[in-house]
Amino acid sequence: MSRATDNPNSERRDFLKAGAMAAGLTVGPGVLLYGVAYSRAPEEPASPDKRWGMLIDTTKCGDGCNECVTACNTENGLSGKTGPQDSQWIRKVHIRDLQTGFELNLPMLCQHCENPPCVDVCPTGASMKRADGIVLVDRHTCIGCRYCMMACPYKARSFVHEPLTDQNPEVPRGMGCVESCTFCVQRVDRDETPACVEACNAAGHKAMYFGDLKDPESEISQALKIARSTEIRADLGLNTGVRYQGI
Amino acid sequence: MSQQLCINQGECRTSLFLILLALGGVVVLGTLYAFFTLEHHGHVLTGMSNQIVWGLPHVFAVFLIVAASGALNVASIGSVFGKEVYKRRAPLSGMLALTLLAGGLAVLVLDLGRPDRLIVAMTHYNFKSIFAWNMIFYNGFFAIVGLYLITLMDRKLKSWSKPAGFAAFIWRLILTTATGSIFGFIVARSGYDAALYAPMFIIFSFAYGLAIFMLVQASMYSWNRLSLDAGIERRMKNLLAVFVGASLYFTVVLHLTNLYFAKQWDFERWILLEGGLYPALFWVGQIILGGILPLILLLAPRSGNHRGTGLNILAALLVILGGLAQMYVTIIGVQAFPMPIFPGHEVSSTFYDGVVADYAPGVYEWLLGLGGPAITFVLTVIGVRVFKFLPQDDFHAMETHPQRH
Numbered sequence: 001m002s003r004a005t006d007n008p009n010s011e012r013r014d015f016l017k018a019g020a021m022a023a024g025l026t027v028g029p030g031v032l033l034y035g036v037a038y039s040r041a042p043e044e045p046a047s048p049d050k051r052w053g054m055l056i057d058t059t060k061c062g063d064g065c066n067e068c069v070t071a072c073n074t075e076n077g078l079s080g081k082t083g084p085q086d087s088q089w090i091r092k093v094h095i096r097d098l099q100t101g102f103e104l105n106l107p108m109l110c111q112h113c114e115n116p117p118c119v120d121v122c123p124t125g126a127s128m129k130r131a132d133g134i135v136l137v138d139r140h141t142c143i144g145c146r147y148c149m150m151a152c153p154y155k156a157r158s159f160v161h162e163p164l165t166d167q168n169p170e171v172p173r174g175m176g177c178v179e180s181c182t183f184c185v186q187r188v189d190r191d192e193t194p195a196c197v198e199a200c201n202a203a204g205h206k207a208m209y210f211g212d213l214k215d216p217e218s219e220i221s222q223a224l225k226i227a228r229s230t231e232i233r234a235d236l237g238l239n240t241g242v243r244y245q246g247i
Numbered sequence: 248m249s250q251q252l253c254i255n256q257g258e259c260r261t262s263l264f265l266i267l268l269a270l271g272g273v274v275v276l277g278t279l280y281a282f283f284t285l286e287h288h289g290h291v292l293t294g295m296s297n298q299i300v301w302g303l304p305h306v307f308a309v310f311l312i313v314a315a316s317g318a319l320n321v322a323s324i325g326s327v328f329g330k331e332v333y334k335r336r337a338p339l340s341g342m343l344a345l346t347l348l349a350g351g352l353a354v355l356v357l358d359l360g361r362p363d364r365l366i367v368a369m370t371h372y373n374f375k376s377i378f379a380w381n382m383i384f385y386n387g388f389f390a391i392v393g394l395y396l397i398t399l400m401d402r403k404l405k406s407w408s409k410p411a412g413f414a415a416f417i418w419r420l421i422l423t424t425a426t427g428s429i430f431g432f433i434v435a436r437s438g439y440d441a442a443l444y445a446p447m448f449i450i451f452s453f454a455y456g457l458a459i460f461m462l463v464q465a466s467m468y469s470w471n472r473l474s475l476d477a478g479i480e481r482r483m484k485n486l487l488a489v490f491v492g493a494s495l496y497f498t499v500v501l502h503l504t505n506l507y508f509a510k511q512w513d514f515e516r517w518i519l520l521e522g523g524l525y526p527a528l529f530w531v532g533q534i535i536l537g538g539i540l541p542l543i544l545l546l547a548p549r550s551g552n553h554r555g556t557g558l559n560i561l562a563a564l565l566v567i568l569g570g571l572a573q574m575y576v577t578i579i580g581v582q583a584f585p586m587p588i589f590p591g592h593e594v595s596s597t598f599y600d601g602v603v604a605d606y607a608p609g610v611y612e613w614l615l616g617l618g619g620p621a622i623t624f625v626l627t628v629i630g631v632r633v634f635k636f637l638p639q640d641d642f643h644a645m646e647t648h649p650q651r652h
Contacts, residue, residue, distance in 0.1 A: 082597040084296035084605070093600055095592040108588070108596070117434060123378035124371040143368050144360015146300040147378050153435035155586050155598065159300060159360060162291035175289045176360030232588060236434055 040189045051114075051133035051241065052183055053213040054197070055220050055229060058106045058246035060207035066092055068107050068208065071199030075184055077168035087158035087173075089181040090196055095247075104247060107196065107208070110135055110156040110181035111232065112241030118148035118157065118180075127178075133213075133241050134183050144176040153233050156180050183210070213241065260470070264632055271625035278618025281611040282357040290360065293612050298604035299582050304358040306574040307616035310455065311351030311623060312385070312426055313448055314570070316419040317456020319344035319392060323419070326395075326412025332479050332640070336464070337412070339636040341396040343460055344419075345389060346630060350623030352385055358615055377428045384422040391415050400635070423449045430577065437514035438581030443504070447497040451570065454490035458566035461487065463627060465560055467637055476640055477554050484559045488545040491566060495538045498573075510590065517584055518576065522603070525580035528572045537569010579606055 040046070072090045073080040082088065090109040096102070112135045118127045119135065126142035129135050137148075149157045157180040164173055170186040173179055184194035192198075197208040211220035229243040285292060295302040322341050325334030333340075356362055372379045395411040398404040427448030433439040461483055468475050502519065505511040519526055541562040549555045583604045588594065594601030608616075630636060 084298055084599060085291055087297070088598045091596045091598040091600075093589075093594060093596040095589050095594050098591055098593055108598075108600075119373075120375050121378060121432070122373055123376045123382065124367055125373040126371075141364070141367050141371055142361065143364045144362075145368075145378065146360070147376070147429075149297070149300040150582070151433050151435055153586065154588060155297075155600065158297050159290065161296075162289040178360070 040191075046130040046132040046134070048131040049214060051213040052188060053112070053133065053211065053220060053241040053243070054109075054183070054194075055209040055223055056106060056242065056244050057207045057209075058104050058244055060205050061092075061105050061107065062203065062205050062207075063105050065105075065203060065205065067199040067203040067205075068092075068196035071195040072109075072181070072184075075168070075187070075195035076171045076182075077164075077166065077173065085159075085161040087160060087179060089156075089158070089179070106244060106247065108154060108156070108232075109196070109242065110152075110183075111154050111238070112181075112183060114239035114241070116238065117151040117153065117236075121147045121151040123147065130185075134185055134188070135180070136182055136185065137178055137180065139172055139174055139177055142177040144178065146178060148178055152180075153236055153238070263470075264628065267628050268625060271621050271628060274614075274617055274621035275625060277614045278354075278357065278621065281614035281618075282362070285358075285611055285615075286362065292609065294607045294609045295612070296604070296606075298599050299579060299606040301578055301582065302606065303575075303579075303608035303612040304354050304615040304619075305578050306571060307619040308351045308354035308358070309426065309429075309578065310570055310574045311347050311354070311619045313423060313452045313574075314455040314459050315344045315347035315351060315452075316388070316423045316426075316449075317452030317454065318347055318460050319415060319419050320453055320456055321460050322395070322399075322412060323416040326399075326409055327416045332482065335640050336460075336638045337408075338396060338399045338634070339464065339467075339631075339638055340460060341392050341399065341415070342630045342634070342636050343463060343627065344392050344456075345396075346623045346626040347456075347459065348385060348388060349626055350619040350621070353622050354615055354619040357618065377425055377432055381422075381425050381429070384418070384425050388415075388418055388422055391418050419452075420449060423452045430581075435586060436581055437511060437584060437587055438518065438577070441501060441504070443497065443501050447494075447501060450490065450493045450497050451573065454487065454494045454566055455570040457483070457487050457490055458563040458570075461563045462560065462567075463631075464638065465556070465563075467631055471637060473637075475556075479640065480554060480556065480559065484545045484555075484562070487559075487563065487566065488542055491538055491541050491545070495534070495542075498533070498538075510587075513587075514584055517603075518580055522580065522584070525576050525583065528580070529576045532572025533569050533576060536565050537572055541565045541569070582606075 069088075069090050069092060070080070072078065076089060078087050078089060090107050092105055093108045094103065094105050112129075112133055114129075114133065116127070116129055116135050119129050121127075123145060124141045124143055126138040126140075127135070127148045128138060144159070146159055149159060157178050159178050160173060160175045163175050167173055171182075184192075184196075187194060193210045197210045200206065200208040209220045209223050211218040213221060213224075215221060224243065227245055229245045230247060231238070231240045231243055232247075293302060318340055320340070321333050322337035322344075324330050325332075325337045325340075356365055359365070368382060372382070374380070391411070392415050395408065395415045398408040398411045424445040427445040430439045431442055431444030464475065502515060505515050517525075518529065544555075544558045544562040544565070547555075547558070583606060585594070585601050585603065588600065
């Protein structure tokens with residue numbers, strides 16, 4: 001008879017140990033993940049303690065690369081067509097300094113301003129800024145007057161000119177309303193990064209950083225601290241949530 | 248029935264009235280057709296795009312809204328400044344102000360992406376938006392001018408016409424300030440972002456509104472086979488000349504200011520010289536046909552007893568045409584010029600950055616846009632038929648108190 005058999009409690013103890021370990025392995029990561037990757041419940045309001053922002057390093061932005069645009073179109077159910085009446089939430093812009101000839105590429109999207117002119121001019125309040133800094137259009141109160149498109153200094157908004165089909169249920173859009181980049185708010189609320197950032201990283205460029213500008217430890221805050229960045233049309237004093245390096 | 252409705256005319260001329268009504272009605276039907284088509288298929292059928300977001304309908308709409316407040320000016324000169332000649336014209340002036348505003352607002356609403364949500368616009372207000380304030384100012388204008396008209400037309404309430412007229416005068420100044428500010432408050436685009444837009448639109452409104460008033464008045468006198476008093480006609484054409492001159496002055500100041508700012512040079516060079524259709528509309532439409540030529544026609548000395556009624560009417564017509572050209576340049580021209588997102592850089596993208604936007608209004612925009620003047624026309628034709636809007640001058644009273652005219 002083995003020693004274990006001699007002690008009738010030994011088997012039960014082993015069983016309890018194994019059970020506790022299994023339970024720990026099952027629940028533990030969940031508990032840990034809850035702390036690290038906390039996603040917002042639908043009924044919970046956006047937090048004013050955060051300000052979502054983006055940093056774009058134009059020196060890493062690939063010439064001819066359109067991955068961010070394609071990913072945005074796929075995620076948000078845009079057609080990808082580029083006619084004058086088609087929606088484009090993000091676009092690659094090529095600029096050349098007229099004095100020096102210096103050229104660069106950058107993605108242009110809604111700059112998620114702290115003081116957004118589109119929100120100021122919207123008569124019904126459909127253009128609005130969430131507490132965490134994301135500028136959105138409320139599809140239920142947009143009357144399609146397009147004053148926000150007149151007012152946006154970044155030409156970041158599109159008007160839906162024709163009926164839509166095959167929409168992404170998470171990203172409701174509608175004919176007759178104005179729309180623009182939402183920072184992929186549906187993903188951000190699940191604690192994921194916007195589709196464009198993910199695609200840029202996947203393509204190996206790593207030109208786009210996304211994160212909480214109010215968190216000094218976030219990757220974006222750290223990156224902003226060590227290299228000079230600029231706002232586009234900084235003269236307007238809008239305090240954009242999207243900043244650029246290398247321009 | 249039609250005989251009873253016709254209280255304003257010496258003879259009713261019902262058939263002519265019905266023809267006018269039918270003409271206006273046909274255009275309004277076309278407008279409704281365009282509206283329902285766009286409601287169903289979207290703005291994809293128009294020439295408007297993500298570059299030119301406000302098109303031809305807005306040209307007509309803003310012109311009519313601006314002219315509406317200006318048309319009220321005749322009444323204000325009468326009620327606020329006590330000029331008898333203008334007091335006699337106050338009811339017609341007030342009615343025109345209402346019909347012009349109704350026409351302009353109808354176009355704005357029919358062009359909305361979601362016109363079915365008009366109730367949202369009436370119940371959700373963002374008070375930082377000048378558009379939201381305008382909804383209050385426009386609705387308030389209907390109420391105040393409506394009450395003012397009642398005080399003018401009901402003898403028992405006559406004593407209230409001065410305070411009501413004063414309130415309407417202040418309200419119309421605020422309203423046009425707010426209409427000009429729609430453009431003045433836009434920081435994004437080179438051609439806007441100037442406080443001058445508010446007073447400039449007030450001056451424009453004086454000219455456009457008076458020109459329309461003079462045309463309607465001339466038509467009504469002709470309809471009734473009456474002749475406008477030469478002194479009154481002279482006074483009104485001189486006033487129009489002052490307003491046209493002031494409009495030119497403000498236009499010159501706006502562009503001179505821009506020409507002084509280096510950052511605006513590219514835009515000014517384009518809108519004044521190199522922009523194709525837009526400089527043509529500016530110089531030929533707004534400045535020459537809508538400004539200088541009317542000034543010459545209005546101020547040219549009349550020989551002997553020649554009143555120059557035809558010249559005055561032509562001048563008023565030209566001021567209206569010039570006004571539409573001005574709105575086209577102000578609204579569409581400024582949008583067509585590339586937005587200065589990266590000043591000092593050559594810019595290109597799939598979203599038409601850095602290029603002049605194309606715009607060719609389609610048939611639906613024309614139908615929507617022309618609906619504004621058509622609605623104004625129909626309402627005015629009905630108004631002058633069923634109410635006593637024909638100015639009735641009391642020359643005896645004028646001779647008794649000549650200093651008040």
